[in-house]
Amino acid sequence: MIFIGGIGPRQKRLDEQPRHCSNCGLSRAYLTRVDDYLSLFFIPLLRVRKGEPFIRCERCGHVTGEAGQVYSPGTDLRRPRCHRCDASVQGDFRYCPQCGAPVN
Secondary structure (H helix, E strand, O other), X not given: OOOOEEEEEEEEEOOOOOEOOOOOOOOOEEEEEEEEEXXXXXXXXXXXEOOOOEEEEOOOOOEEOOOOOEEOOOOOOOOOEXXXXXOEOXXXXXXXXXXXXXXX
């Protein structure tokens, strides 16, 4: 017998009320979350990992966090960030390579 299974992402809209997009100016942005699910025969059965909520515009694809921080493609959300310039900083850095501020 052959089983087809795996882990894959599923996007879930958390609210139905559209928000104002700061990039294109339209009310097409929704609070969204991407969760990883265990699937069997392409049917999602069990949530493996719960993602972080973010706001994504359906028209232009602009992504921001709930607090308003802008995410660009390739942004690693697990890395520490500089409190002054919001740049991504490696874990062993004591100072931000962008602005020189001490990393807390």
